[in-house]
Amino acid sequence: MDIGVLHGWPIGVSAVISAGLGILLARSTSWWLADDDHAAVLAKTRLFRPLPLVILGIVLAVAAALLFPAAGAAPGSGSLSDAGSMSGAGHSADIGSVDRLLLALSLGAAAAATPYLAVVDIVIHRLPDRIVYPLIGIELLTFVLGQLLGESAIWGLGLIAGVAGVLFFGVLYLSGRVMHARTMGLGDVKLAFVVFGVPTLFSPWAPALVFIIMMLIAGIAALLAAAAKRSLKATTIAFGPAMLSGMWFGSVLGPILL
Numbered sequence: 001m002d003i004g005v006l007h008g009w010p011i012g013v014s015a016v017i018s019a020g021l022g023i024l025l026a027r028s029t030s031w032w033l034a035d036d037d038h039a040a041v042l043a044k045t046r047l048f049r050p051l052p053l054v055i056l057g058i059v060l061a062v063a064a065a066l067l068f069p070a071a072g073a074a075p076g077s078g079s080l081s082d083a084g085s086m087s088g089a090g091h092s093a094d095i096g097s098v099d100r101l102l103l104a105l106s107l108g109a110a111a112a113a114t115p116y117l118a119v120v121d122i123v124i125h126r127l128p129d130r131i132v133y134p135l136i137g138i139e140l141l142t143f144v145l146g147q148l149l150g151e152s153a154i155w156g157l158g159l160i161a162g163v164a165g166v167l168f169f170g171v172l173y174l175s176g177r178v179m180h181a182r183t184m185g186l187g188d189v190k191l192a193f194v195v196f197g198v199p200t201l202f203s204p205w206a207p208a209l210v211f212i213i214m215m216l217i218a219g220i221a222a223l224l225a226a227a228a229k230r231s232l233k234a235t236t237i238a239f240g241p242a243m244l245s246g247m248w249f250g251s252v253l254g255p256i257l258l
Contacts, residue, residue, distance in 0.1 A: 010100040011065040017108025018061035019054060025116050025131065026050035032130035033120075045123050053115040060248060061111035068103065068202060069255040096151035102142045103201065109138040110198050114244050117191070121240035127187030136193050143197065154201045161207050162197025166190070188239050195243045199251040206254030213253075214246025 025032065029050075033039050042048040095103075113135045121127055139162065146155030169184065169192040176183030195214075199206035221237045 010068075010104045011062055013101065013104035014061040014065040014108040014111070015058050017105055018057045018112040021109055021112035022050075022054035022057040022115075025112065026054055032128050034128070034130065038124045038126065041124055042120065047119045047123060053119065054112075056115045057112040060114055061108045064107045064111060064248065064251060065104065067252040068107075095154070099146060099150040099152045099154070102146045102150060102155075106139055106142040106198060106201065109135055110194060110247070114248070118241040118244050121187075121238040125185075125236070125238050127185070127191055127240050129187070129190075132187060132190050132194075136190065139194050139197055157204055158197045158200040161200040162193040165192035165196030165207065168192070182236065184239050188243060191240060191243055195247040199247055199254060202251045203254035203258055205258040206250045209254050209258060210246045210250030212246075213249045214242045217245050218242035 029042070030036075030039055033042070113131055117127055117131060140159075143155045143159040143162070146152065147159065166189060169189040172183050173186060173189050175181075196207045196210060199210050218237060218239055221242060225237055
C-alpha cells in the first residue's frame with residue numbers, strides 16, 4: 001500500500017467523523033440538553049456557537065491523529081506522524097488497518113464531543129448524559145472491537161484504564177459525599193472512562209500525565225476564580241474542561257515525555 005495513503009486516510013476519517021458528529025450535536029441541542037432553562041442560558045452566551053465548536057472538534061481530531069505514534073506501517077515511516085514516535089512506537093507497533101479505522105472512530109468521537117462538553121460545563125456546570133453516555137458507548141465499542149479484531153494491544157489497555165479511571169473517580173465522589181465535601185460531580189465520574197481510556201491508546205503511561213495536567217489546570221482555574229471572588233471557600237469550578245484538556249495534552253505528550 002502507498003505510504004502516503006496509509007499515513008493520510010485515518011486522519012481524514014477522523015476529521016469526517018468529528019465533523020459529522022459535531023453537526024449532529026449542533027442540530028440536536030434541545031434533545032441532549034433536555035432542559036429548556038439550560039437551553040435558554042446557552043443561547044445567550046457567546047461561548048456556545050455551534051459552528052466554531054464543530055470546527056474546533058475537527059481540529060482536535062486531525063491534530064490527535066497526526067500525532068498518534070503508530071510505528072507498524074513501514075520501516076521508518078509507519079505512523080500517522082513522526083512526532084512522538086520514540087516512546088510510542090513499541091506500544092503501537094502492531095497497529096493494522098482495522099486498528100487505524102477504530103482509532104479514527106475513537107479520536108473523531110472524542111474530539112467532536114469535547115468542545116460541547118467543555119462549554120456546557122463552564123456555562124451551566126453540567127455534563128449532559130445524552131452526550132456522555134453515547135460517547136462512552138462509542139469508546140467502549142472501539143476498545144472491544146479492537147481487542148477482538150485488531151492487531152494491537154492498545155485496546156485492552158484502553159479498556160482497563162477507562163474502567164480504572166471510573167472506579168478511582170467514583171471513590172473520590174463517594175468519599176466527598178460521605179464527608180460532605182465538594183469534590184466532583186457524577187458526570188465527571190462517567191467522563192473518566194473516556195478521559196483515561198483514550199490517552200492509553202497513545203501510551204500506556206499517558207493516564208498518569210493526564211491526571212497531573214488536569215489537576216494543574218483545575219488548580220489554576222480554582223485559584224483564579226478564588227481571586228476574582230476573594231474567597232476560596234465559596235469557589236466552585238467546572239472540572240470537565242480540566243479533565244478534557246488533560247486528556248488531549250496527556251495523549252499527545254505522553255509518548256514524548258514518558
